[in-house]
Amino acid sequence: MKELELKYGCNPNQKPARVFMEKGELPFTVLNGKPGYINLLDAMNSWQLVKELKKATGLPAAASFKHVSPAGAAVAAPLSEILQKVYFVEGIELSPIATAYIRARGADRMSSYGDFVALSDECDAQTASFLAREVSDGIIAPSYSDEALEILKTKRKGTYLVLQMDNDFQPAALEHKEVFGITFEQQRNDIEISEECLKDIPTDSKEFSAEARRDLLIALITLKYTQSNSVCYAKDGQAIGIGAGQQSRVHCTRLAGNKADVWHLRQHPKVLSLPFKDDVRRPDRDNAIDVYISEEWEDLLETDDWQRVFTEKPAPLSREEKKEYLKTITGVALGSDAFFPFGDNVERAHKSGVKYIAQSGGSIRDDNVIETANKYDITMAFTHIRLFHH
Template sequence: MQECPLKYGCNPNQNPARLDRADGGELPFTVVNGNPGYINFLDALNSWQLVRELDEATGMPAAASFKHVSPTSAALGLPLPDTLKRACFVEDVDGLDDSPLASAYARARGTDRLSSFGDWAALSRPVDAATARLLRREVSDGVIAPDYSEEALAILCEKKNGKYNVVSIDASYVPNPLESKEVFGIRFTQKRNDCRFSPETLGDIVTQEKDLPSTAKRDLLVALLTLKYTQSNSVCFAVDGQAIGVGAGQQSRIHCTRLAGDKADTWRLRQSERVLSLPFRSDLTRAARDNVIDQYLHDYEEDVTAEGRWQLYFTSRPLPFTKEERAAYLRQEARLSLASDAFFPFADNILRAAQSGVRYIAQPGGSTRDDAVREQADACGMTMVFTHQRLFHH
C-alpha cells in the first residue's frame, strides 16, 4: 500500500486527507479494521515509536496511551499491586496477571484516566487476548501493535460495532533519516531525532547525592522516552516503571512541572484507602467514577459529598478528603523520578518536584542557572543527572 485515505484531516471540514511515504515506498502499516483519521495516525505513529524504544531500552513489554499527539502515560509490563488494580478499575480483568503486555496497558491507561478517555493505544509486542479484553472495555479510538493473536483480533474487531481502529505495523521498518512537514505551504526538513537512552546515558550525576538505584534508572528512562514524544515544553514524573504525570505543551517550564506534579499527586491519592473505599452506586460507569474522583480530590464550590449531591453518585454519604488529609497522605515517602525535555531555568521547578516526592531527576543541563538548580536539588537531598540531550518535540 503506497497511499492510505483518511477519514478526514484534523477536522471534518479538512477533506481530502491521506497518508503516503515521502520517498514513494510502501507504507509500513496495515489498517486491519476501521477507518482512522489524521489525528489518529499522528497518535499511532508517535506512540509506536515510544513503546518500541521503551521495549528496546528495558527489554520489557511497553504500552502507551495517547491523546492529541502527546502521551497521557507510558508504562512497562510490571505486575500490578492490588491497590493499583483497584485504582485503575482492572481488578476483574481476566488474564491480567498472566500478561505483561496487558499489565503495561492497564498501568498506562490507569495513570490519568480523565485524559485517557478516548485514547489511542500503542503496544510494543503482539497483542494477546487479555490485552484485547482490557481495550474492549475502555473508551478508546484505536490501537497500533506489531501483530495480534487470532482471538485478540476477533475481540477488537467487535468493538464500536465493528468500527474500532486496529493498525498493524511492521516492527522492522526504519524511516528515512530526514523528515519533513509543511506549514502554510512551507516545507520544513530536519534530521529525525534518533537519540537513544540507556542506563549508561545516566552517568553524569551532578549533585552531592550520588545514589541512583537500578529502579530509578528504569523510571528515568521511562520519563525521558515519554518526553521524547510529548509536545514541548514538557516534564514527566515516573515511578514503578510508568509515567504517572505528564505536563505537556506549556510555554513555561514551571507550569509543566506543576501540571505534571498535580497529576502525579492525583495518581497517588487514587490509591489511598479513602478513595478506594468510596461507596459508588453500581450503575455508575467507570468514566463517571473517574470524573467523580477528580471532583472529590480537588476543590469545587460544591463538593460531590455535599448534601443533596452525594446521592447522585454514592450509596451513602462519604467523608470529605480535606486538604490537610490529602497533604498528609502525600507526605509519605514516594521516591519518584522526574525528567524534563529541556533544562530547568529556575530552582522553583525543583521545589515543586520535592512537594510531590521526587528523589531522582534527569535533565539536559546547560542553563546559566545550573548552579542554583543544583544547589536546590542538594538542599532537597535529590540525585540529579545531566543527560546533555534536549528533547523538544513539535
C-alpha cells in the same frame, strides 16, 4: 499500499487528506476501521515510544495517546494489591503486555478517555478484553492473536480502528514537514536514550537505584514524543504525571506534579473505600474520584449530585489529610525535555515526592538548580540531551 485516502485532516473542513509514501509501501496495515488524520499522528508517535521503551528496558511497553502527546506510558512491572484495586483488576493474573497497558491507561484515566493505544508486543486476548470495556479510538501493535482481533472488531459497533505495524520498518534519516506552504527538513530525532545519559551527576547525592534508572528512562523516552515544553513524573515502571505543551517550564512542572499527586491520592484509603453504586460506569467512577480528590467536592456536597454515584455520602478527604498523605510519598523520578532554568522547578518537584531527576543541564542558573536539589537530597543527572518535540 503506497497511499491511504482519509476522510479529512485535523478538522472536517480540511479536505482532501491522505497519507502516502514517496518510496515503498506504507509500514502499517489497517485490520479494522477507518483511520483519521489525528489517529495516524497518534499511532506513529506512540509506536515509536513503545518500541524505544521496549528496547531500553527489555520489558513489554504500552502507551495511551491523546492529541499527539502521551497521557500515559508504562512497562510490564508487576502491580501491587493497591494498584490492582485502583486499576480495577483485583485478583486477575495479567499477561505482561496487559500489565503494561493497564498501567499506561491508569496513569491519567481522565486524559486517557478516548485514547489511541500502542503496544510494543502482540496484543493478546486479555489485553483486547480490557480494551473492549474502555472508551478508546484505536490501537497499533506489531501483531494480534486471532482471538484478540475478533474481540477488537466488535468494539464501537465494529468500527474500532486496528492497525498492524511492520516491526522492521526503518524510516528515512531525513524527515519533512510543510507549514504554510513552506517545507521544513531535519534529521529525524533518532538519538538513543539509555543509562549512559545518567552518568553525569553534579549533585551531592550520587545514587540511582535500579528502579530509579528504569523510571528515568521511561520519563525521558516518554518526553521524546510529548509536545514541548514537557515534564514527566514516573514511578513503579510507569509515567504518573505528564505535562505537555506549556510555554513556561515551571507551569509544566506544576501541571505534571498535580497529575502525579492525583495518581498517588487515588491510592488513599478513603478513595479506595468510596461507596460506589454497582451500576456506575467506569468513566463516571473516574470523574467522581477526580472530583472527590479536588477542591470541588465541598461544592458537590451542597447538591444532591453525589447520590447519582454513591450509596451514601462519603466522608470528605480534607486538604490537610491530602497534604499529610502526600508528605509520605518519595522515590518519584522526574524527567525534563530541556534544562531547568531556575530552582523553582525542583522545589515543586520535591512537593510531589521527587527523589531522582534527569534534565539536560546547560542553564546559566545550573548552580542554583543543583543547590536546590542538594537541599532536598535529590539525585540529579545532566543528560546533555534536549528532547524538544513539535
